[in-house]
Amino acid sequence: MFGKILVIDNEKRMCHVIKAALELDKHDVEIAYDGDAGIRTFANSEFDVVITDLKMPGKDGIAVLEYVKNSSAETEVILMTAYASAQNAVEAMRKGAYDYLIKPFDMIELKLKVKQILEKRKLTVENVNLKNRLRDKFSLENIIGQSESMQKMYQMVEKVATRDATVLIRGESGTGKELIAQAIHQLSPRSEKAFIGVNCAALTETLLESELFGHEKGAFTGAEKQKRGRFELADGGTIFLDEVGDISTAIQVKLLRVLQSKELMRVGGEQIIPVDVRTIAATNRNLEQMMKSETFREDLYYRLNVFPIFIPPLRDHREDIPELIAHFLKKNEQPEHKIDPRVVSALMKYHWPGNIRELENIIERMIILAGDDTITSEILPPQIRGIVDTQPSISLEIPDSGISIAKVERDLINNALKKAGGNKSKAAQLLGITRRKLYSMMERLNRE
Known part of the structure; x- marks a missing residue:
């Protein structure tokens, strides 16, 4: 990775030696021969790294360091000096210097420090960009649906997001429960921390216990090393328990204990581990009926059902279907006029047992079948094509x-x-x- 670097030293020869060495690594390097000139140069451009001498006429290296950090906190500063002292080093580091080199130093050492700074900066930028993309993707503005029922659901999300309450998302399969869970996390004070999801229905009881709470080495056959569970990985952030209605009663007991005490013990372990986690659960099951049949614990139900959010099935907000269709067309890089209005009309009359996921899959299938042509009723699935024929x-x-x-x-x-x-x-x-x-x-x- 290449960077833009400013070298400041009243020893002109030193400036040119450093400039030549760094330019061999393809860096863009500018030089200044005293602190005042260095500050002027820095003010007129953006730099990733500033390498400055400590003792200089006029403004010294500490003054340059203070100016750089006040102007651009992300720019790193390396100080050089032939007059090393513990006091100077402590002051430089306290004021935000990345490192402190004593002259004469090995040029390879300087180049390595520059490389480390640039790699760290790249990772920071990538992390910020990723978080911004996630925040945009899972913001409420990007969740499709202007119908009254969806607007009421958004209001519930906004009310609970900034609190730390446990949320239980109810809705049929394919309604977008994980999307809503992600939106709650992104709107919460925990958004900078991890969002860890686990599909409780996809794992056996033994595997789910290990996934949720972790295990120690040798806890069971195949446990060759210690493993942290999802609760530990989500520490400080949010854990999303999808299909929570599918977990066994034995795991329900252990889950309830973690939710109540904010502590867990790994499988095969003896150490009690504190966890600071917000829990969001989701299910398409009738938990009330399961409590009556004693397949879901009543105490766990009330622990999870602090703030319930219900996502309506697509058949109850059909007026959002045209907007959803337009979104899925755009997602597949297709123009909105790609689809015949009569097809849209038929799709709005279908009952959608698979909800939004089914709609997305059908749109994608029809895009493939249509090729460069318009999507017409001839390529609708049979169960929907009949709606067009009977209009x-x-x-x-x-x-x-x-x-x-x-x-x-x-x-x-x-x-x-x-x-x-x-x-x-x-x-x-x-x-x-x-x-x-x-x-x-x-x-x-x-x-x-």
């Missing part, structure tokens, strides 16, 4: 004097709005078009 047709008598298409469109829109009680999303659904298309038509007709 009623409208017979319109055209008088000898002719008819105005614009007037027909206005009448259809007005009738749809009237039937939908003024709700434009429902009116668009009745007309078999997207809400955006409805707005576009209304704007065009108002201009005509």
